[in-house]
Structures are given as C-alpha cells and as structure tokens.
Amino acid sequence: MRIMAVCSTGLGSSFMIEMKVKEILSEMGIQGEVNHTDLGSVTPDMADVFICTKDLAGSILSGDVIALPNITDKVAMKEKLKEYMNQ
Amino acid sequence: MLSQLLVKDRIAVLESVNDWQHAIDLVCEPLINDGSISEFYKEAIFRSTEELGPYYVVAPKIAMPHARPDEGAIKNALSLLIVKDGVSFKSSENDPVHLVLLLSAADSNQHIELITSISEFFCHEGDVEKVIASSSVQDIIEIIKNY
Numbered sequence: 001m002r003i004m005a006v007c008s009t010g011l012g013s014s015f016m017i018e019m020k021v022k023e024i025l026s027e028m029g030i031q032g033e034v035n036h037t038d039l040g041s042v043t044p045d046m047a048d049v050f051i052c053t054k055d056l057a058g059s060i061l062s063g064d065v066i067a068l069p070n071i072t073d074k075v076a077m078k079e080k081l082k083e084y085m086n087q
Numbered sequence: 088m089l090s091q092l093l094v095k096d097r098i099a100v101l102e103s104v105n106d107w108q109h110a111i112d113l114v115c116e117p118l119i120n121d122g123s124i125s126e127f128y129k130e131a132i133f134r135s136t137e138e139l140g141p142y143y144v145v146a147p148k149i150a151m152p153h154a155r156p157d158e159g160a161i162k163n164a165l166s167l168l169i170v171k172d173g174v175s176f177k178s179s180e181n182d183p184v185h186l187v188l189l190l191s192a193a194d195s196n197q198h199i200e201l202i203t204s205i206s207e208f209f210c211h212e213g214d215v216e217k218v219i220a221s222s223s224v225q226d227i228i229e230i231i232k233n234y
Contacts, residue, residue: 008142016206056142069180070146
C-alpha cells in the first residue's frame with residue numbers, strides 16, 4: 001500500500017502526518033510505503049491513498065483521500081486507516 | 088529544537104486579536120524584524136489561505152502557519168502567539184484557535200528535526216493546554232523547555 005501525506009507546502013503538516021502513519025503501520029504490522037509531498041505535486045498515480053488535514057481535503061481532486069480533523073490524534077488516524085483498508 | 092528557537096522575544100501572549108489576519112500579522116512581526124523571514128513570506132501565507140483555506144490549522148486550537156522555503160523563509164525560525172479569547176481561522180472543526188505557531192523552514196535538513204520537535208509538542212495535549220493557559224512568556228518557556 002502506498003500512502004502519500006499531503007499539505008500545501010510539503011513540509012509542515014504532511015511531514016507530521018507521515019511520521020504518525022509510519023508509527024501506526026508499524027504497530028499494525030503492515031508493510032507500506034509512506035511519503036509526503038506538496039499539493040501542487042500530487043498526481044493520481046503517485047499513491048493508493050492520500051492523507052491530509054481536513055481543511056485541505058477538498059483541494060485534492062485525485063484518488064482516495066483520508067481527511068484528518070486533528071493530526072495529533074493518533075487513535076482517530078489509526079481508525080481511519082483501518083476503515084480505508086477494510087473497504 | 089523547539090525551545091532553542093522559541094526565545095523570549097518570539098513569544099507573545101494576548102487577550103484577543105481582531106481576526107485571523109491580525110493574528111498572522113502579529114506572529115510574523117518578530118521574525119520580519121529580525122530578518123528570519125521576508126515580508127513576502129507573510130504575503131504568501133495570506134495568499135495561500137485565500138486560495139486553499141486554513142490548511143495549517145492542524146488540530147483543535149492549533150494553527151501552524153507557514154509558506155514554502157522559496158517564498159521568503161530566510162532562516163529556520165519559529166514565533167508563537169497565544170490568543171486567550173481565541174480567534175476564528177474559519178476552520179471546519181478546529182476553531183477557535185488559541186495557539187499560533189509560525190514556522191519558517193529555510194534549511195531542509197534541519198527542518199526535519201524541527202518538525203519532529205513541534206509534532207512531539209503538539210501531541211502532548213497537556214502541555215499544549217498549559218501553554219495556552221499561561222499568562223507569562225516565562226511560564227511558556229518553562230513548559231516548552233523539554234522540546
């Protein structure tokens with residue numbers, strides 16, 4: 001599974017999200033490729049799912065998007081990732 | 088890293104501000120004055136907020152405004168503004184914002200360490216609440232010294 005964390009600049013919240021997603025995947029024992037990028041670089045083929053703050057989610061027009069209201073809430077982030085994987 | 092960059096003259100505690108634009112103005116001021124960011128950096132934040140919405144409101148009460156390194160970030164730097172009464176950034180779920188942490192990341196290697204340190208702080212909700220409740224800059228410096 002390829003997960004791409006996105007924020008407008010590719011250096012702030014996307015990087016924080018990437019760190020958390022990596023922690024979560026490792027806790028769940030799931031192999032995945034996690035990276036982060038800026039909104040302008042997003043292409044539909046670069047990941048299976050994009051993950052970003054809720055206020056930016058509407059700006060990502062390609063592919064599946066997981067929107068996070070609170071990037072410090074790891075429990076909620078894990079739930080959303082599980083939900084996506086069980087689809 | 089956080090505590091190294093958040094020195095006394097880069098922290099402000101206010102009861103209230105007029106609106107989110109006023110908050111961005113105030114939090115940018117110390118870094119413009121000491122040459123860490125250019126005026127253009129602030130304008131870039133305003134412009135991208137108009138275009139994309141409050142993309143940097145990352146958690147309840149917390150905003151981390153920033154633009155791209157090539158938009159006027161001169162040095163790695165931080166500035167903190169606490170707004171006691173809170174201010175609306177028109178965020179879908181995280182208003183009112185009480186903690187505004189301006190990030191200027193000029194160096195991509197050092198910024199990894201910096202973002203890691205900020206993330207650790209934001210994830211310790213107790214310390215974030217204590218900082219928001221602080222009435223003095225000295226109290227804030229004491230709380231964040233471990234980050």
